[in-house]
Amino acid sequence: MIPRLAELPAPAAPALAFLDELRLRGFSGDISSGVADRVVMSTDNSIYQRQPEAVVFPRTVEDLQRIARVSADPRFHGLAIGPRGGGTGTNGQSLTDGIVVDVSRHMTRILEINEAEGWVRVEPGVVKDALNATLRPLGLFFAPECSTSNRATLGGMISTDACGQGSCLYGKTRDHVLALSVVLMDGTLWESRKLDEAELAAVARRQDMVGAIHRVADGIAREQGPLIAERFPPLNRCLTGYDLAHIRDAEGRFDLNSLLCGSEGTLAMIAEAKIRVLPIPKRSALINLRYDSFDAALRDARVLMALGAASVETVDSKVLGLARGDIVWTSIAEYLPDDPEGPAAGINLIEFVGDSEVEVRARLDVVEARLAAEGRSHGRRGHTVAWDQAGERIQGMRKRGVGLLGNMQGDKRPIAFVEDTAVPPENLADFIGEFRAALDRRGLEYGMFGHVDAGVLHVRPALDMKAEGAERMIREITDEVFALTRKYGGLLWGEHGKGVRSEYVPEVFGPLYPSLQAIKAAFDPRNQLNPGKIAAPGDAPLLAIDRVPMRGQLDRTIPAPVRAAYDEALHCNGNGACFNYDTQDAMCPSFKATGDRRHSPKGRASLFREWLRQLSAAGVDPMAEAERIRGASFLSGLPARIRNEMARRRGEADFSHAVKDAMDGCLACKSCTGQCPIKVDVPSFRAKFLELYHGRYQRPLKDYLVGMIEQVLPLGARVPGVANAVLGSGIGRALAAKGGLVDAPLFSGLDVVREAAARGVRLARPEALRGLEAGERQRHLVIVQDAFTSHFETGLVLDLLEALQALGFTPWLAPFRPNGKPLHVHGFLGAFRRQAEANAAMLRALAESGVELVGLDPSMTLTYRSEYKGIAMPPVLLPQEWLARRLALLPELPEGGGFSLLPHCTERTNAAASLKDWQAVFARLGAPLAVLASGCCGMAGTYGHEAEHRDTSARIYDLSWRGHVARQGERLLASGYSCRSQVKRFDGVQLRHPIQALLLRLREAKAA
Secondary structure: OOOOOOOOOOOOHHHHHHHHHHHHOOOOOEEEOOHHHHHHOOEOOOOEEOOOOEEEEOOOHHHHHHHHHHHOOHHHOOOOEEEEOOOOOOOOOOOOOOEEEEOOOOOOOEEEEEOOOOEEEEOOOOEHHHHHHHHHHHOEEOOOOOOOOOOOEHHHHHHHOOOOOOHHHHOOHHHHEEEEEEEOOOOOEEEEEOEOHHHHHHHHOOOOHHHHHHHHHHHHHHHOHHHHHHHOOOOOOOOOOOOHHHOEOOOOOEOOHHHHOOOOOOOOEEEEEEEEOEEOOOEEEEEEEEEOOHHHHHHHHHHHHOOOOOEEEEEEHHHHHHHOOOOOHHHOHHHOOOEOOEOOOEEEEEEEEEOOHHHHHHHHHHHHHHHHHHOOHHHEEEEEEEEHHHHHHHHHHHHOHHHHHOOOOOOOEEOOOOOOEEOOHHHHHHHHHHHHHHHHHOOOOEEEEEEHHHOEEEEEEEEOOOOOOHHHHHHHHHHHHHHHHHHOOOEOOOOOOOHHHHHHHHHHHHHHHHHHHHHHHHHOOOOOEOOOOOOOOOOOOOOOOOOOOEHHHHHOOOOHHHHHHOHHHHOOOOOOHHHOOOOOOOOOHHHHHHOOHHHOHHHHHHHHHHHHHHHHHOOOOHHHHHHHHHHOOOOOOHHHHHHHHHHHHOOOOOHHHHHHHHHHOOOOOOHHHHHOOOOOOHHHHHHHHHHHHOOOOOOOHHHHHHHOHHHHHHHHHHOHHHHHHHHHOHHHHHHHHHOOEOOOOOOOOOOHHHHHHHOOOOEOOHHHHHOOOHHHHHHEEEEEOOHHHHHHOHHHHHHHHHHHHHOOOEEEEOOOOOOOHHHHHOOOHHHHHHHHHHHHHHHHHHHOOOOEEEEOOHHHHHOOOOOOOOOOOOOEEOHHHHHHOOHHHOOOOOOOOOEEEEOOHHHHHHOOHHHHHHHHHHHHOOOOEEEOOOOOOOOOOOHHHEHHHHHHHHHHHHHOHHHHHHHHHHHEEEOOHHHHHHHHHHHOOOOEOHHHHHHHHHHHHHHO
């Protein structure tokens, strides 16, 4: 069995004393020195890993002031303080080995919206897309864009002076900051805004930190004017943070925010921000222009930029190729068709915006006329135009580019370290030519995309950071690229900030660097705020790119065979797509319900990787241990498991418990598997973890009850009246609760085989299917039963059979065999494998006839595509997939009333194309179908029936589904058994399955 992992590094004594002092002073937020939170906060979207001493989650401005004042205590002068927002930085900006101050959990309020004057006041933890969702009904938006906008916080955007697509039109974040309320390191709360000369003079006379800061900054700006002009390049992506070039605006007013915006948490902690918001353009159009080569796309962009576009973005063939395998592709494929010579080697996305279609069309016509006249010149192949939301979906693909690159297969993955260079746009193609040559010389693969209108390109070389010598390659490439940016008049850090790359700051700023040191010293005299980044006072060192711990160095300590066996977690690159704030998005329901980053795919992957590392350090081979468990009997090791379980209940320390706590919150909905750009598969590595964990610790009774459910249900179905009487009685519910289960469903009371036979549907046997004529087989299908619809929703299975017959098809019913999914979810992997192989053997025998297999419930059916990997398994289609292949055989009915569909999470995220199949089938039968955006229902198989999860299950339901059920009424459909069960449980409404809606249409047509 695996050992107890108790050798955990505790926080240093000063850090623990710091936390105690915070509590004494009335800190109202959350405080954690637990190993799990520290591990999760040790990474961001960069290659680095720095484990903090503790994490604090302030709730109020006063909490931030308490942190600053306690930091001023001489006992804590050596403690670093690291402000953190969404943790999406690519250069370790929010990583610290001190105290993390995470504002994203509680400081998330939109404090004030002034529609008339066009500004809002927000706390720093507000997510950018969440703000825009609130502003959208008012016709307003916060304009600066970033690819991580669905999880990036406003505080983080201000701290990195974020910008992306559209920056040539809208500018950077700092261009929209009107005022900042910041907490200085003496605890002062200061509102930084533009000051005229009289106001500045009054502030500069103050004999405190505020006065000193203003005197230093103003003095440098006055005395170093020529040097400032020389050292700050005239780029759209000009230097961010400590920005002396913009410390006075066009009207001559002093603006301290030019120093604070982009300062990466090294000068002060942001408490509130007043930011400008703009009217949303009413219409937009996106030209999607395809090219023979990526170089042609880059060079042509200069021509296109002169045509008045709002933005020009570029994407290379590598990103496009990865997008084709992503969930996003089904919604945009029609706009990026393959040419006769094959897929495009690059595309430019040229966006036009305006307040009317006429206005946008006028600009669009000029460009399209030119493209038509010039034909295949400039390496162009052809183009499409996407209006409004279609264009937004394509831009969404570009925004996912960072994550998509991380999904390249193999150990070498594109990584961020030279990914945001900026040069004058006219130099971009030549600069990239040399950049590519530098990577090609080293035999590296890479992907590129970016903002050609601003001269910024995101380039991610593919390296295996677990390989020996990876750090040396980081050094060589970064030094060479830095030299290239200097040659072409640009910057190494054009968009994503400096962070760990701050070692290059002295060379870029040259004789101006001492002035930056003076600014840092004025704000942070003890060098506690994010030390080593951007500027360091006195002789204090700056961080260096190869002298900060890296994730790959830690992963390297895990043996390669173990990494390969558990790679569902090892490739998480920290992009944080699972932190999406949107409650109408499927990933990740447990994070959305708790706000706890441990309960996210990234958090679970981080903890699992650390767990594997600790097992490796202890000399344990988890693969060998897993094989031992699968071959052992229940009684084998039982006394030891019981002793270990009792020790766990007494509070005996083991890092495995922290990992287990995070895994227990997972719903196994598999949204991460489909939606994560890297395809981090939490349910798979969670099952592997549970198998090993419960080799040491005894399982709860509910695990056995759930694991056996597919074998037990057929027995209960033989005596449904007795079974329901027991399950529905007070005693039965009490016993179930004692076993950890609640709200058990009742049997339908119908025998599906008998009822099917009464409708002329035979039980599928290989010999009977083989007797069919070849020409008949496309009208025949075998319905693969699942335990839940067959026993709890038997009427739905019968409706499916009736609908298929009414459409002229001949359904057969496969004998019931356990699918095994409940066993897999709970980590009974040996039993799952045995069950799956037996089931697969039966299904293979049926499929050999040439008749296709169809499963009704999406969660159970898609198990055959994911959990059955490695087992010889014939395809099992979803009903809509099978019907869509026979669309021409379906009757065309006149249009009637439409429906709305809430798909199961697994179906939505792992079989996204099948949703269009539903729409095609419904359209053929005259019933328009809208697929609604939604989050998870909160049931996810048996998760919602587990007593420990019931409250969280209800919270998840409230976030999304409850509102849809209230609004949509009887025209609302749900494809998942667990989803319909959840709606019935919490709202008392029985939703139809899409098949039942189609049957209704057929009956209506027949009646007419």
